[in-house]
Amino acid sequence: MRDQRLWTWHVLAGLVILVFLGLHMAIMHLDALLGIFNPAGDHPIAWENVVARAKLGFFTFSYIVLLGAALFHGLYGLRNILFELNPGAGLRKGLNAALTAVGVVMFAFGAWAAWAASALARTL
């Protein structure tokens, strides 16, 4: 039952990623074709464009949601692949703990960075 619930979250996280990562990829890697959300022109990673996006609350929100969804989707997917090798109960527990720890630490760090970048951009 628990795995069924986690699998449902895995699929739902994938749909969230499809929307927000699709937007992110369009902005960062289809810039010459679409040219969206890069008000300073130039390259999407130019500091002026980074600041302009960080000033918009939507982007801070979308980065944090995408961060959580992608970490869960990716690490749960990795867990499923590793568990197919039938590790023992102890190793399963260790893998669960390690992957959860990686997810929590990376989410905390990435969310802090998105929030701090937004706060910094609003002072500029």
Add this chain to the structure above:
Amino acid sequence: MLDTKNHPNRLGLWGWLGGGRWGVERYLYTLHRLTGLGLLAYFLLHIIVTSSRAWGSEAWEAAMARVTGSIFVLGEFLVFAAFAFHAVNGVRLVLVELGWAIGKPIEPVYPYRTSVHEQRPLAIGVMVLAGLLVVAGGLDFFLLP
């Protein structure tokens, strides 16, 4: 994930990579896993590199300077291509899991018909769409200013 305790993965790594006599969908499954693992590895590094924006423009410029050059451009294009495939194939997997695009259940009357022929158009459509996205990305990465 289903509990595999009583159903050991006898084929091991080859079971992940080899399609055997299964159809093209089986290789899409393998490619889905490979692209997923690649995207996860890139994403963990991406979080660390892009967090430099929190320390201001100098830290950001220094971080970006460390990831410039043709090797990184090629790497980013591969990430874009992996995303394009993983995303549209993921949508296909969700549709199939929900029972869409695999045909309606029929009586098992000889000569038996397989549902593979029902879902094959979806698999082909996924590959065409992923290919178009990769071409658009390639234009943007390598040809357009």
